[in-house]
Amino acid sequence: MADLFKPSRRAFLRGSAAAAAGTVAGSAVAQAPDPLITELQDWATLTGVGVDETPYGLPIRFESDVVRRNVEWLTASPISSINFTPIHALDGTITPQGCAFERHHSGAIELRKEDYRLMINGLVDRPLVFTYEDLERFPRENHVYFCECAANSGMEWAGAQLNGVQFTHGMIHNMEYTGVPLRSLLAEAGLEAAGDLTDKWVYVEGADASSNGRSIPMEKALDDVLVAFKANGEALRMEHGYPVRLVVPGWEGNMWVKWLRRIEVSDMAVESREETSKYTDVLEDGTARKWTWVMDAKSVITSPSPQSPIRHGPGPLVISGLAWSGHGRITRVDVSQDGGITWQTARLGKQGDTKALTRFYLDAEWNGEDLLLQSRAIDETGYVQPTKTQLRDARGENSVYHNNCIQTWYVNGKGIAENVEVS
Amino acid sequence: MSKSLSQVFLPAFGGTALLLAAAVFLANRQHAENKLEMLQARVETLDSARADARRMAAAEAGRAEELAQKVAEIEAAMADRAKVGGSLSRPAPAQDGPLGLGRSALAEEIHAWDVDILPDGRGLPEGRGDVFTGEEVFAEACASCHGDFAEGVDNWPVLAGGFDTLADKDPVKTVGSYWPYLSTVWDYVHRSMPFGDAQSLSNDDVYAIVAYILYSNDLVDDEFELSHENFAEVRMHNADGFVVDDRPSTEYPHWTGEPCMANCKETVAITKRATFLNVTPESGGDAMSAPETAPETTTGTTTSTTTVSPAEPAAAPAPTAEVAPEVAPEAVAVAVAEAPVDAELVKAGEKVFRKCKACHTVGTGAKNKTGPQLNALLGRQIGAVEGFRYSKVFQAAREEGRVWDEASLIAFLAKPKSYLKGTKMAFSGLKKKGDQEAIIAYLNSFRGE
Known part of the structure; x- marks a missing residue:
């Protein structure tokens, strides 16, 4: 009740000030009546399309620009490549499957539920084979998690390179998964045979021609890993591993094996190609870090950004972005409009979920001057997203993966935004 | 609470004073005592309304306290649940023993799918292949992407050379310069290669190809034959080149704690700009391609707190090498003037x-x-x-x-x-x-x- 007084009182004061200045609060004076209002429009008199028109709908054609995009020079072939989520055009936190980034090593395959088999073998009491239907009979859970490719922002190590947040930060999506905890399947096969679990591993492998495989320590496998078959309420899309993929919350996307076909309990890491020659981080002296699974806290302003410039003039401006952490919840995001000299704490769209995207807003007033926009995420462990300089000081510039540094957009007086690096 | 209470009362007090002043003014001018009485009665009414408002506000204050307590409880519960592993989702019930789902995997089935090779060589099938045979098989099955000499064609991976480049800004990470385990090479060639025809090579051909790749990296001589028997004897150049993730000790302690909020640095200058490289796909969205919104050349712009100076043209774009595994630095040369x-x-x-x-x-x-x-x-x-x-x-x-x-x-x-x-x-x-x-x-x- 008491709170109700605040906005109304403020609104009243603002209104009277505007009236005193001879303007109508919140809008300019129209030169002539708006024909969209004064004239009868087709859509207001004729009928629209019927319910049979689109059994499964796509976004309206006016949004056809909001699509995944590829950077062709990045890879040798689109079959073994990656594309990028149009995060500059999305809001909230859930990524629609149809525009969520894809990464394949041998192309996306068509695998029917009827042809799907999942094997558990290795150090288990009962090596088992599950059908898709079997999986649906285990108690299941729902969780929202982000999936970020370890190479997200990898092109930006040596300098500002790609002029669009879709390309600098778009190797990420965030979905609500429905699935069975991996620990339930491991329990079904029995882990007595594995003995002491502390030094055991679970090797997971896909059914596609790349048979992408990764080793996951048993502790994580028994914690929050999901064997998922639904995303955002519907079946996984082909490009996301239909009918079954692994969800490894907070850890690099390469481990989220698609078309999951095999789970092997073993006494050592397999040291597969994807965990030795790739997804390892070369440091300044040439030694490399391996098993860098966790995605550290990171954030980016999605609007304004190069693909989402300020199209209105000075006045109220919504600065919006995304933050996430593989270590847990985002507790705070700060935004700077002057390249990191001063910071303001942004408003979180809602309280952060663990290992999921959090939306933040800074409701600002733009005076038409240049901006150097940055955002800085803080997670529940107290970790503060580092600057590019801090990251380079710690690791050098030889790395590709795990670039979670603070991003800068330069916005000029016309509202055009550009990817830059600042001192 | 006090702040919101004052907001309840201020309008009431203000209104009362105004009415009193008006009453006195009217009384003096018209000398109408009865009117004054009426107004006094009105004031009494207002006084009583004020008392009512005070009581209501007190009630509201109590209610607000209750609500604040509830909010705190809910937040604590949410924090607890977040600690337990996330969001507001409930965990699946714990199981007492197996549900009896699935069926036993047959030995033939496990044999067909469990083909990964461990670093100590476990999982290797019997077989052998020499460098000479490997060169022929490689030319047939691999060279169209990796080049006759494993040097890599177009953006496909380079498999040989790159020694002493790991400390460079663009390290050349090949089997010879980077891969720590030979098992990885055998496993990957056998399981995932050739691209577009995976698992089509015989075990002996895989041994031969791996022998040839070793030869291309000066790890063995041209007489060498690789087999399941001598596999463990091969030592890779970069076997000791890796450390297990040490971010928790080397990075996290330095990047934790209350960050700076004001006067965090004296000046800011732009040091690099993506538009100078011009390697962004043109279909990046309407804002990027529309001519009316194309970024203009900025030669120095100032804001109240920020000095935006023209950037040094950035060096050649960062090779992104393994955004995807198959990227060569040369890819970038195309885009550079x-x-x-x-x-x-x-x-x-x-x-x-x-x-x-x-x-x-x-x-x-x-x-x-x-x-x-x-x-x-x-x-x-x-x-x-x-x-x-x-x-x-x-x-x-x-x-x-x-x-x-x-x-x-x-x-x-x-x-x-x-x-x-x-x-x-x-x-x-x-x-x-x-x-x-x-x-x-x-x-x-x-x-x-």
Whole structure:
């Protein structure tokens, strides 16, 4: 009740000030009546399309620009490549499957539920084979998690390179998964045979021609890993591993094996190609870090950004972005409009979920001057997203993966935004 | 609470005072006592309303306290649940023993799918293959992407060389320079290669290919045969080059705690700009391609707190090498504006020339092989090297008096079979402008030979 007084009182004061200045609060004076209002429009008199028109709908054609995009020079072939989520055009936190980034090593395959088999073998009491239907009979859970490719922002190590947040930060999506905890399947096969679990591993492998495989320590496998078959309420899309993929919350996307076909309990890491020659981080002296699974806290302003410039003039401006952490919840995001000299704490769209995207807003007033926009995420462990300089000081510039540094957009007086690096 | 209470009362007090003042004014002017009485009665009413408001506010205050307590409880519960593993989702119930779902995996089924090889060699099938055989199999099955010498074609991975580059800004991570375990090579070739025809190689062919890759990386000599028996004896160059993730000790402690909020630095200047590189796909969204919103060249702009200075043109774009596993730094050269001919380019050309070396020689004492020697090529008459048997199309070019210049050489190198239809040269062509320029610079360094 008491709170109700605040906005109304403020609104009243603002209104009277505007009236005193001879303007109508919140809008300019129209030169002539708006024909969209004064004239009868087709859509207001004729009928629209019927319910049979689109059994499964796509976004309206006016949004056809909001699509995944590829950077062709990045890879040798689109079959073994990656594309990028149009995060500059999305809001909230859930990524629609149809525009969520894809990464394949041998192309996306068509695998029917009827042809799907999942094997558990290795150090288990009962090596088992599950059908898709079997999986649906285990108690299941729902969780929202982000999936970020370890190479997200990898092109930006040596300098500002790609002029669009879709390309600098778009190797990420965030979905609500429905699935069975991996620990339930491991329990079904029995882990007595594995003995002491502390030094055991679970090797997971896909059914596609790349048979992408990764080793996951048993502790994580028994914690929050999901064997998922639904995303955002519907079946996984082909490009996301239909009918079954692994969800490894907070850890690099390469481990989220698609078309999951095999789970092997073993006494050592397999040291597969994807965990030795790739997804390892070369440091300044040439030694490399391996098993860098966790995605550290990171954030980016999605609007304004190069693909989402300020199209209105000075006045109220919504600065919006995304933050996430593989270590847990985002507790705070700060935004700077002057390249990191001063910071303001942004408003979180809602309280952060663990290992999921959090939306933040800074409701600002733009005076038409240049901006150097940055955002800085803080997670529940107290970790503060580092600057590019801090990251380079710690690791050098030889790395590709795990670039979670603070991003800068330069916005000029016309509202055009550009990817830059600042001192 | 006090703040919101004052907001309840202030309007009430203000209104009362106003009414009192008005009443006195009216009373003095009209000398109407009865009116004053009426107004006094009104004031009494207002006083009583004020008392009511006070009581209501007190009630509200109590209620607000209750609500605040509830909010705190809910937040604590949410924090607890977040700690337990996330969001507001409830965990699946714990199971007492198996549910009896699925069926036993048969030995044949496990044999068919469980083919991964562990670092200690467990999982390897019996078999063997030597370097010589490997070279042949490699040329057939692998060279179209990885090159005859495992040097990598286009953006496909380079498998050989790159030694002593790991501390460079663009490390060349090959089997020889980077991969720590031989098991990984065997496992990957066997399980995932060739691209587009995975798991088609026999075990012996895999041994032979791996032997050839080892040979290409100076790890074994050309007599070497690899088998399940001597597999464990091979030691990779970079076996000790890895450390387990140490971010929790080397990074997290430094990047934790209350961050700076004001006066965090004295000035800010732009040091690099993505638009200088111009490597962003053009279909990046309407805002990026629409001419009316194209970024203008900024030569120095100031804001109240920020100095935005013109950027140094950034160096060549960062090679992204393993955004995807198959990216070569050369990819970037395409996007960069014409580079001046220089020693670097000649060096790059020498690397590109590895694609040509099987058939061509250049330099002092160069002789014709499958292809003619290439000394002093620019300015040389086409098809005129003594002692080389040219195709008809080359002979015709010679009769026409045509001469190799930069333009014709680039056109030929780009698409050999289109530019001189009927050429015997089997090479499919150098598609990258950067490669073409580099190789011309390299060949031109032998113009005096």
